[in-house]
Amino acid sequence: MPDFLSQYGTEAQCESALEKVRWRDGFRCPQCGHDHCTVFCRGQQPLYQCSACHHQTSLQVGTLFQASKLPLTTWFLAIYLITQAKNGVSALELMRSLGISWRAAWRLKHKILRAMLEQEADRVLRGRVEVDDAYLGGTRSGKRGRGAAGKRPFVIAVETRPDPEGGLPH
Ligand SMILES: [Zn+2]
Structure with missing residues (x-):
């Protein structure tokens, strides 16, 4: 938690992280593909205005x-x-x-x-795949196990690989 908060504890840090993920190679206008913009603030939120088509977008749009x-x-x-x-x-x-x-x-x-x-x-999923079925919920009293009222059946599948240290698959 301290590590997390030191990296993403402020709005500016989160905005910068989001910007890096969204525009890895710099700004790209979602409307025309142009790569130059003007940044200005409306309220708290930075807005990016494309220098070519004047389309305005924010970091949050489309996310x-x-x-x-x-x-x-x-x-x-x-x-x-x-x-x-x-x-x-x-x-x-x-x-x-x-x-x-x-x-x-x-x-x-x-x-x-x-x-x-x-x-x-x-x-x-590839290689060794393990599948099991289970039931979720069902707080009402009564019949137990499969078919009990109010329970939602689901199937879960996982891919397991051998432990590199020779232990159990994980
Ligand atoms: Zn544009």
């Missing part, structure tokens, strides 16, 4: 963060918390850690999970 009122520091911290947690993070935990409403925490969590899913969508 996960578009149209969000939350600062990038909140988003980055949420991404950190979600990706570091071994057993998932509830919206309630995010609400407490980020100091935002439960509804905002819930929406943020689902947007991040969807982005992670899209990122992985094209990945093809």
